[in-house]
Every structure is written in C-alpha cells, then in structure tokens.
Amino acid sequence: xxxxxxxxxxxxxxxxxxxxxxxxxxxxxxxxxxxxxxxxxxxxxxxxxxxxxxxxxxxxxxxxxxxxxxxxxxxxxxxxxxxxxxxxxxxxxxxxxxxxxxxxxxxxxxxxxxxxxxxxxxxxxxxxxxxxxxxxxxxxxxxxxxxxxxxxxxxxxxxxxxxxxxxxxxxxxxxxxxxxxxxxxxxxxxxxxxxxxxxxxxxxxxxxxxxxxxxxxxxxxxxxxxxxxxxxxxxxxxxxxxxxxxxxxxxxxxxxxxxxxxxxxxxxxxxxxxxxxxxxxxxxxxxxxxxxxxxxxxxxxxxxxxxxxxxxxxxxxxxxxxxxxxxxxxxxxxxxxxxxxxxxxxxxxxxxxxxxxxxxxxxxxxxxxxxxxxxxxxxxxxxxxxxxxxxxxxxxxxxxxxxxxxxxxxxxxxxxxxxxxxxxxxxxxxxxxxxxxxxxxxxxxxxxxxxxxxxxxxxxxxxxxxxxxxxxxxxxxxxxxxxxxxxxxxxxxxxxxx
Amino acid sequence: xxxxxxxxxxxxxxxxxxxxxxxxxxxxxxxxxxxxxxxxxxxxxxxxxxxxxxxxxxxxxxxxxxxxxxxxxxxxxxxxxxxxxxxxxxxxxxxxxxxxxxxxxxxxxxxxxxxxxxxxxxxxxxxxxxxxxxxxxxxxxxxxxxxxxxxxxxxxxxxxxxxxxxxxx
Numbered sequence: 001x002x003x004x005x006x007x008x009x010x011x012x013x014x015x016x017x018x019x020x021x022x023x024x025x026x027x028x029x030x031x032x033x034x035x036x037x038x039x040x041x042x043x044x045x046x047x048x049x050x051x052x053x054x055x056x057x058x059x060x061x062x063x064x065x066x067x068x069x070x071x072x073x074x075x076x077x078x079x080x081x082x083x084x085x086x087x088x089x090x091x092x093x094x095x096x097x098x099x100x101x102x103x104x105x106x107x108x109x110x111x112x113x114x115x116x117x118x119x120x121x122x123x124x125x126x127x128x129x130x131x132x133x134x135x136x137x138x139x140x141x142x143x144x145x146x147x148x149x150x151x152x153x154x155x156x157x158x159x160x161x162x163x164x165x166x167x168x169x170x171x172x173x174x175x176x177x178x179x180x181x182x183x184x185x186x187x188x189x190x191x192x193x194x195x196x197x198x199x200x201x202x203x204x205x206x207x208x209x210x211x212x213x214x215x216x217x218x219x220x221x222x223x224x225x226x227x228x229x230x231x232x233x234x235x236x237x238x239x240x241x242x243x244x245x246x247x248x249x250x251x252x253x254x255x256x257x258x259x260x261x262x263x264x265x266x267x268x269x270x271x272x273x274x275x276x277x278x279x280x281x282x283x284x285x286x287x288x289x290x291x292x293x294x295x296x297x298x299x300x301x302x303x304x305x306x307x308x309x310x311x312x313x314x315x316x317x318x319x320x321x322x323x324x325x326x327x328x329x330x331x332x333x334x335x336x337x338x339x340x341x342x343x344x345x346x347x348x349x350x351x352x353x354x355x356x357x358x359x360x361x362x363x364x365x366x367x368x369x370x371x372x373x374x375x376x377x378x379x380x381x382x383x384x385x386x387x388x389x390x391x392x393x394x395x396x397x398x399x400x401x402x403x404x405x406x407x408x409x410x411x412x413x414x415x416x417x418x419x420x421x422x423x424x425x426x427x428x429x430x431x432x433x434x435x436x437x438x439x440x441x442x443x444x445x446x447x448x449x450x451x452x453x454x455x456x457x458x459x460x461x462x463x464x465x466x467x468x469x470x471x472x473x474x475x476x477x478x479x480x481x482x483x484x485x486x487x488x489x490x491x492x493x494x495x496x497x498x
Numbered sequence: 499x500x501x502x503x504x505x506x507x508x509x510x511x512x513x514x515x516x517x518x519x520x521x522x523x524x525x526x527x528x529x530x531x532x533x534x535x536x537x538x539x540x541x542x543x544x545x546x547x548x549x550x551x552x553x554x555x556x557x558x559x560x561x562x563x564x565x566x567x568x569x570x571x572x573x574x575x576x577x578x579x580x581x582x583x584x585x586x587x588x589x590x591x592x593x594x595x596x597x598x599x600x601x602x603x604x605x606x607x608x609x610x611x612x613x614x615x616x617x618x619x620x621x622x623x624x625x626x627x628x629x630x631x632x633x634x635x636x637x638x639x640x641x642x643x644x645x646x647x648x649x650x651x652x653x654x655x656x657x658x659x660x661x662x663x664x665x666x667x
Binding site (some may be wrong): 008009012013014015016042085086087088089090093094096098099101102103116130138357358366369375389390391392393394395405406409413417418420440443446447 | 507659
C-alpha cells in the first residue's frame with residue numbers, strides 16, 4: 001500500500017524518532033483529538049484517523065522501512081512544497097473568568113521557486129466546464145456578452161485543455177461535450193448558436209456540467225466548473241448543494257457568478273464555499289467578459305489544486321468562523337471536516353482568518369489551541385499529495401503583554417467587521433426586527449464613511465432609509481453591500497480589473 | 499468583557515472591533531485601518547511575507563541577532579555563523595551547543611542538550627528544531643523536527659518552557 005501522507009509530519013516527529021518517541025507523540029495528540037474527548041470537531045475526527053494510520057505505519061518495522069526507502073528513493077531535491085504559516089492575534093493571553101476570543105491568520109505560501117518557473121513549464125492544464133444560463137431573462141445584451149466571453153475563453157485555451165459547455169434554462173443541453181480544445185472555430189460556432197428561452201433551473205445544468213467535467217477528471221488537471229446565472233432556482237437548491245459536496249469530494253471546484261439582481265446570493269455563496277470556488281456578483285452585462293476571462297486566467301496559473309484545510313480545535317476551544325481573505329474573499333463554512341480552499345497560485349498566497357473562542361478559567365502555563373493541516377495536490381510533483389501541519393499553542397500568563405496585534409490581522413478584521421455588519425443587518429431583517437436592521441445599516445454607513453468608502457457609505461445609508469420605510473432592502477442594494485464590503489478585503493478594488 | 503466606548507456594547511475579551519457598531523476597541527487600531535489603499539495582493543510572496551508578520555525576515559550581512567530571554571537581565575547579542583546550535587551544556591554528553599542556556603534555567607524549563615539551531619542562508623535566518631524532547635515553538639506554532647522555518651525580527655521562540663524574543667540589528 002502506498003502511503004500518501006507523511007507519517008513523520010503527521011505525528012510531528014523527526015525521521016530518526018525512536019519507538020518511545022513515536023508512542024509519546026501519538027499519546028500527546030490522541031489526548032486532544034480522540035473522538036471520546038473531542039466529539040464536536042469534525043476536523044479533529046478526520047485528523048485523528050490520519051494520526052492513527054501514521055502511528056500504525058511507523059510502529060510496524062517492515063512498513064516503516066518500506067516507507068523510508070520509498071521516501072529516500074523519491075529524494076526531496078526536485079519536489080515543490082508549500083508552507084503553512086499561522087500568526088495568532090496574541091502570543092500570550094491573560095487568564096480570565098469569562099470566555100475570550102483569539103484570531104489566527106493562516107497563510108498557505110507557495111514554494112518560492114515556483115514563482116520563477118515559466119508558466120508554460122508548469123503543468124497546470126484546465127478541465128473547464130462552463131454552465132451558462134440561457135433563460136429568457138438572459139435575452140439581448142447579457143447573452144451576447146456571455147458568448148463573447150466564452151469565445152475569448154476558447155482563445156485562451158489550447159489543445160492540452162479540456163472544455164465543455166452546458167446551456168441550461170428549465171432543461172439542460174450539452175452544447176460542447178468535454179473535448180480537448182483543438183478546433184477553436186467549430187467550438188466557437190457552437191457557442192454562437194445559443195439562444196434565450198425558458199426559465200431557470202440550476203440543478204439540471206449543474207449536474208450535466210459536473211457529469212461532463214468528470215469525464216476528464218484527472219490529478220494533473222485543474223477541474224473547474226463555472227456556473228453563470230441571472231435567475232433564481234426554485235425547489236432544487238438542496239439537490240444542488242448535495243451535488244456540490246459530491247463534486248468537492250472528487251476534486252472539482254465550482255465558481256458561481258450571479259449576473260444582475262434576481263439570483264440567490266446565499267445559495268451561490270454556499271455552492272462556492274463547499275467546493276473551494278468563488279462566488280461573485282457581476283453588476284452589468286458589460287463586466288461579464290472581463291470577469292470570466294480573468295477568472296480563467298487565474299485558474300491556469302495554479303501551482304497546487306484541491307487545497308483544503310482541516311482544523312482540529314482542542315476539546316474546550318470552539319471555532320466560530322472562518323473567512324478566506326485571499327486570493328479572493330469568500331466566507332467559509334466550518335461545519336465540514338475539511339474547508340475547501342480551491343487552487344493555490346504560484347504567485348499568490350491563500351490566507352484564511354479564523355476566529356476561536358477560548359474557555360474561561362484557563363490555568364496559567366502553555367496550552368495547545370488547535371491543530372491545522374493544509375492538504376493539496378502540487379501539480380508539477382510526481383507524488384502530488386502534499387500536506388503542511390501547524391500545531392498552535394499559546395501562553396496563558398497574568399503578566400499583561402504590551403504587544404500590539406499584527407497589522408495584517410487588524411487590517412483584515414477591520415474590514416471583515418464591515419462585512420459582518422451587513423450580514424447581521426440582513427439577519428435582523430430576516431427575523432423581522434426592522435429597527436435593529438436599520439440601526440446596523442446606519443452604523444455600517446458611519447464606518448464606511450470613516451474609512452473613506454463614500455459611495456458605499458451612501459448606498460448603506462440609502463438602504464437604511466429604505467428598510468425604515470419599506471421594511472425591505474432593494475435586491476441591488478443588498479448585493480452591492482454584501483459583495484462590495486467583501487471586496488474591501490482585497491485592499492483595492494482595481495485588483496479585479498487587472 | 500470590554501465595553502465599546504461608542505455604543506457601550508459588551509464585547510468578549512479579544513474581540514478587536516465592536517461586534518455591534520464596528521468601531522475599533524483597540525486604541526492604536528484606528529491608524530492602521532485608515533491607511534491609503536492596501537498593497538496589491540499579487541506582489542511577490544516575499545513582499546507579502548514582510549507585510550503580514552511582526553517584522554522583516556531580511557537579515558543583512560553585518561547584522562546582529564539579539565535574543566531577549568524572559569526574566570533575564572541582559573540580552574544576548576550574537577553574530578550568527580552558518581549554524582548556531584542552541585541547547586544546554588552537560589558534563590555527561592560530549593557535544594556542546596554553541597549557545598548554552600544553562601544560566602537561564604534551561605534544565606528546569608525543559609531545554610534539550612541539543613534543542614534547536616539558527617541557520618543562516620543568504621539574507622535570512624531559519625530556525626530548526628533538532629529533535630528536542632519538549633519541542634520548539636515559533637510564534638505559537640510547534641516546529642516539526644528538521645524542518646526549518648524562517649525567522650523574523652520580533653519573533654517569539656519557545657524552547658520547552660523557555661520563552662525568548664528575537665530581534666535583528
């Protein structure tokens with residue numbers, strides 16, 4: 001059996017560790033991750049399985065020798081790697097009689113050597129599926145722009161890439177079955193034939209799209225589905241989410257793009273978060289071309305694919321939220337055993353901000369908080385699976401520290417707070433608390449103004465008024481606030497229009 | 499609990515921006531978030547690396563490393579050679595570390611004889627755990643033995659229970 005995770009790394013021990021050291025490392029980890037003590041954390045359960053496998057392998061002298069010789073044969077010199085670096089908001093913490101919050105900034109950094117590598121050398125090839133909405137509402141400019149965008153994408157691809165295109169309304173039709181991009185003209189012609197009719201039912205389109213993508217599913221490929229829609233789907237959302245989970249397991253990521261005002265943002269966000277894709281709001285038809293092109297260009301610059309992170313908190317620590325800050329801001333779900341992070345590009349890092357709650361009455365001393373493992377498939381390595389581990393522990397001390405939190409965390413949190421504020425305003429609105437929602441939107445407007453985001457502040461102010469008068473947000477305002485506050489995390493908004 | 503000074507909302511300890519009104523709960527934070535547009539994210543990884551941690555990773559040719567060991571009166575100032583082994587000298591073992599931490603209570607704090615090493619490569623320093631019994635931590639992250647990590651100005655390192663801060667000069 002080939003063992004594709006590094007058992008030494010998993011246990012955090014050196015390659016020359018003795019049996020005693022292996023046992024004590026295992027016991028130390030098991031005390032934190034064993035399902036008997038840590039029933040709430042799915043991450044802990046899955047990490048514990050890995051740890052147990054690693055332990056069993058290393059305790060078996062024959063299998064250990066086999067692994068070691070395999071490892072030595074492979075040699076380490078030419079293999080690429082990535083790093084997981086975690087920065088806590090505080091390195092030492094006061095013991096308190098109440099629970100407290102700590103943030104961790106987790107960054108996955110590509111191998112510095114990959115940056116200098118020529119892009120043509122890099123073996124990232126796309127297996128791309130476009131799932132395009134051609135319902136009635138797409139008629140006119142929208143569909144035209146989508147066609148232009150699809151044509152340009154075909155131009156970007158070459159015979160090593162795989163493309164499939166699905167058009168859907170209330171039915172789904174395979175316009176281009178998954179094929180290497182050889183004859184660009186004929187592929188383009190097929191796209192040009194699309195015409196608008198019917199309603200929007202996402203499930204059919206998505207399932208056909210994933211089916212096409214799966215035909216060429218491969219470890220050397222960036223397997224990606226782009227879903228572009230301008231409408232709301234009814235009744236099949238849960239089926240879509242199940243489909244997305246299945247796709248994520250097989251290593252397919254899905255990016256969801258909503259055009260115009262009528263689509264369901266929560267739904268598309270969730271699809272993207274489950275699979276490690278991104279979800280975006282495209283305001284006008286004109287922006288579609290640029291947007292899709294950029295998206296595909298970024299995909300083809302992948303260094304590692306199927307990047308995911310598992311977070312095992314100590315039994316008394318709770319993870320409260322996770323948010324991907326870069327390369328594309330995206331809220332993440334923490335209730336799966338692995339958080340899907342999509343692809344790691346050679347020149348950008350992935351960074352995730354995690355919020356934890358620590359228990360009250362922690363004894364003075366050093367204590368562990370969480371164990372983070374990042375997994376990913378490095379495309380140009382022979383043995384692609386790679387993992388990096390980070391075991392976080394902090395000091396509990398009654399000597400107050402004068403240390404300032406790292407700027408990167410403060411900066412991200414300041415902006416993330418704005419995103420959370422609009423989220424909470426919408427939550428309040430959903431429960432019918434108009435006053436609360438209005439107040440939160442007004443607070444948001446104040447903060448936006450304070451950081452110099454004038455037009456967005458006006459939008460928030462206008463929506464606050466609208467809520468006060470009509471008890472509802474406008475579709476456009478709601479999406480603008482949500483995606484623009486999220487966008488603030490990118491730093492500067494022109495980043496997209498590169 | 500910390501009360502927000504703008505809206506008096508009660509926030510949990512550790513929260514940095516009021517969960518109610520978004521105002522900073524951290525006195526110095528204001529200055530850092532109102533800075534002009536943040537750097538673009540697609541800059542080189544090295545640039546980013548410098549931005550996101552406590553300090554710079556660049557360690558010049560003539561630089562000194564200053565190690566502040568907690569509870570010690572005097573910092574240790576060194577010019578690191580290629581490899582500086584940190585540990586605890588002991589009569590029973592033949593190998594001696596380059597930096598002996600015995601005077602700083604190394605034995606009680608669980609520092610191994612050969613605990614960790616600071617290595618110099620081009621213009622960076624790396625910290626590597628040499629298979630110590632009680633582990634080496636860098637800013638709270640436990641190091642995997644034999645896997646070097648880049649050291650930055652202001653980093654906190656912990657050998658067993660011995661805490662030290664590292665500065666470059």
